[in-house]
Amino acid sequence: MSAAGKRQAPGHPPPEGNRFQRSKKEPVPKYGHATATVNDKVYMWGGWRKGFPEVHSSQEKTSLLSMMDVFDLKKGEWSEVETYGSPPLGVRGYSCATIGTRIYYYGGYCGHDWCRHSSLHYFETTTHTWTNVPIANPYQSPMKKSSSGMVAFRDEAEDYLFVFGGVGMLCSANQSEAIYIPWKENPDNGWTNESHIFSLQSKEWITPEVRGERPPPCAGFTLTQITQNSALLYGGVDSTSGQCLSDAYIVELSKASIHWYKVQIMQDKPKPAKRHDHTAVCISGPLFGQIKPMVLIAGGRDSRWKNLGDLWILDCSIGMWTKLEVSQPVAFRHLHSLSIFSIADYCVYAVMYGGIEEWIPNASASDQAMLSDTTVLEICLNSDDHWEMSAVLASQILRETEEYKGRLIQRLFHILKHGKEDQHKVVSDGQEVMRLCSELEQAQVRAQEAESKAQSLQQEVHQLQSQPLPPSSHSPLLGRTGGKTPPAKATPPQTPKSGTPPLTRATPPTAKKSTSLFSRSPALTPKSKPTPAPAEAAATVGLTEPLPPLIDTSLDIRAQQIAIELTSDALKLHLVPQKDIATNGPSIDTGCYGDTAPGLYKRSLPVSVKTLKIRRGRNDAYSNVILNHKLVKSFQLRHPNIVQLLHASVQQEGLGDEREIVLVSEPLTITLQQQLTKKALAKQDIINLSLDVSMALSYLHNHPHYPIVHGSVSTSGIILEPLALKWRAKLVDFFTANYFYYASTETPLVIDPPYIPPSPPSLSSPSASSIPVLNTKFDIFCFGIVLLETVTRKQPPVEAAGRESLLGSVKWSSLAGVIRSCTSVLDADRPPADTLLNDLHKL
Structure with missing residues (x-):
């Protein structure tokens, strides 16, 4: 039986045994086709080939158009897959755009006479199924045409398609404000600059208000999406002269209007x-x-x-x-x-x-x-x-x-x-390889020297840690447990190693300015740095998340300076002047660290802007180490469920005891907390969002160098990005929670007073009341509270008994079990992120 004979009716899934049949086969020579990328594959459909039937429709034509060529990036090879449903008939010169796992196709040349189409189809890449999109108002459709442009965009959490220009059948034209120019060879066909928007929610064509400098009627141009709500039009053929064009236009899109700008080249x-x-x-x-x-x-x-x-x-x-x-x-x-x-x-x-x-x-x-x-x-x-x-x-x-x-x-x-540091170094020939090898060797020598210094300092810390602890008013444990530390026997101070300065509390004299990119205060020399008493240092050792060796809380300020120099180089590509960043709307989130508002970068590109006020401490050098390190790590994070930090502006000098840090990230939409105030989420939405957040935590906690703790997982710190059929959850605020936790220090070693990131009372881990530790299990506890708040739409109580009572109202037993394990009192009883992810997949 032929492929066409096995074809299913539109909208029906293929038989289970026939799904995803593919064969390794290179595509035939063709032209007039288009390709679309979904995940790590390129999907190529249609196009004109030798011997293609020049008819409107036939069994042979449908059979040929029912095959999809797929290029696998990882394998570097093509395969041919069989599709299901009814494919479009516009074989070449069609327009396509991708939303999620769906590829939308509009119009195209049929292959015979002057016939063109105005139908809209989508291909679902997960099931290999074609669907003809029903049109609620077909009389408002664009003209039947080819060689037009189409891009997808979002407005108010809904998906739209924008279709512009092209050449086609003028008898189907319907926009009074657009220009239609007949073709000399056939006046029934011609060029146009009409603009249409299609709502994927209402299934209606919209005639938008057109502002700005609209391009002339043309065909053969490209329309390329450059932001979530804008696209670039370039080139094409002018309808009156027949000459090629070199103009470039940017169009800003919304569901009701569009605005054209001509790019000044x-x-x-x-x-x-x-x-x-x-x-x-x-x-x-x-x-x-x-x-x-x-x-x-x-x-x-x-x-x-x-x-x-x-x-x-x-x-x-x-x-x-x-x-x-x-x-x-x-x-x-x-x-x-x-x-x-x-x-x-x-x-x-x-x-x-x-x-x-x-x-x-x-x-x-x-x-x-x-x-x-x-x-x-x-x-x-x-x-x-x-x-x-x-x-x-x-x-x-x-x-x-x-x-x-x-x-x-x-x-x-x-x-x-x-x-990321090496992504900008392209190895093109042998000389470049030799240069990079030389740079790498020099960097390794510097790193080994710094590592050796850090190791010797770490040994000294271990010596201090082994000493008995006398009572100290600076101990973080006092006042939190309510107990008193019994006096310890006096222990002679350890003799420092050769070359290591003695542990003293000398007053720092005037010194040279620090090499830190963000430094304000003079750097402290090894002879004059303030250091804690052995008891105070030992009391705090082990109570914070270990930092990487080069930026550990060390006794030698030179090691801190080396860390600043190494991390500052990685920030140069991301630091921008504050004048390039501006907010253009009211605050969308007022958190404990700062306000977040919509903004523009260089007056054109939409971003989100978060402004932080940093309080200066007595040890600015250590604060600079943490600031550099946390910013570098934030820029390096790459995950679809983590909001991408793009740029930062750090105030070099500030007034009084504060300086300002401005963080620029991808545009934010709505938080989970804001969505919960509107309406409850469906079960599948809860599962999808939980999986998204747990995947982000798994990525952070399983970092190849050392676990990264988010430190502030809450419903207000989870951004919902609307997709075609669901939400995508993204974690935000990694930098702020981590920086404030580690930078709340008065000396290089002592965290005084112990700092727990401010958050709603119900997000305080039970263990946080006795040991001020920011660890991966703290994130798991916070995630459990988020799940409880999501399913009940109520703020969970602070007390464990109150949380258990609220959890008892959850009728979803399997999810209640996940929440109960995440909010266990003991850290050891909470599952790691990977186990949590597996548990959620079973829901």
């Missing part, structure tokens, strides 16, 4: 040639957790219909083009496809397939010189802030060797092992 810089039928992808910007949106354009053809093989990058924030230097014209084609994978910050893999090598004027559509080669390009920002490109895969490598897999795995493991 730097005239004193090189610019790409005018073109159409090219491809474009966004390679950095807010969609990737960065600030400046960068768009890559590849290939296309000029006004004489000759192919262009160059690649250019547009910095949308300043209107500057940068040409990518390539050893060979890998993009010498048009009507091809291009999709990207974000491998790391400022490093993407671009997958290019198919297209036309050169248009043959008098040949039919099936007789054009089609391409079938797969090219994967690695595009990264190097240490000099220049974009570089190298081809890491060509079709001959794919067919003949396993080199691609090795190169990709090597790249991925290099990034995972060395972290």
